[in-house]
Amino acid sequence: MNEPQNNSIASTIIFLCATAILVFAITLLGENFVTTPSNNINKQQTQTE
Amino acid sequence: MKISLHIRGTTFLRIGISIVILWFGVQQFLDPTMWVGFIPDFIIKLSPVSPTTLVHLNGALELVFGSALLLGFFTRISALILALHLLDITLTIGLDSIGMRDLGLTLATFAIFLNGADYISLDRIFFFKPEEETRI
Structure with a gap:
């Protein structure tokens, strides 16, 4: 099977760095914007306080 | 015009596994x-962030590498990282019925790496040499 052989180490490192930044960004988005049951519980608790 | 219904097994496997990863x-x-219950206790104790954040971090990792696998972008490295991730999950769960299912997913993902x-795939567009195209 023919396969791409010229995935250089440099491009792989750039890809991994980009994915690390993306993972970090998506985690932050999840923490701040995705409504979760736990967030709702926290909100309810602060409201009752 | 001829329309081929032939689907390569490697493509089918890659897309199938990436859908599973993206769903999770x-x-x-x-x-x-x-999903917090699946995190081992020692990781929760060692982690400076909350268990929910750990789940988000894990989910983000699966979304990013699952998307890369779906698109066939850096297929080999993405499949290897996901296979190691699934192996870690398998070993954490243990070799019960769920663990054996995860072992199957691990081996299938490792097959994509191989x-x-x-x-x-996008790798074909970005990394195949023009002379290799003629040999398809």
């Missing part, structure tokens, strides 16, 4: 509390 990634964002990039 999305679920971890929709309801992280459901296959490398296939012909319906």
Whole structure:
């Protein structure tokens, strides 16, 4: 099977760095914007306080 | 015009596994509390962030590498990282019925790593040499 052989180490490192930044960004988005049951519980608790 | 219905097994396997990975990634964002129980206790004790954040981090990792696998972008490295991730999950769960299912997913993902990039992938566009195109 023919396969791409010229995935250089440099491009792989750039890809991994980009994915690390993306993972970090998506985690932050999840923490701040995705409504979760736990967030709702926290909100309810602060409201009752 | 001829339309081929032939689907390569490598492409089918890559897309199938990436859908599974992406589903788990999305679920971890929709309801992280459901997944907190899967994190080993020692990781929760060692972690400076909350268990929910750990689930988000894990979900983000699965979303990013699952998307890369779906698109066939850096197929080999993405498949290897996901296979190691699934192996870690398998070993954490143990070799019960769920663990054996995860072992199957691990081996299937490792097979994608062994296959490398296939012909319906971004790697083909970015990394195949023009002379290799003629040999398809």
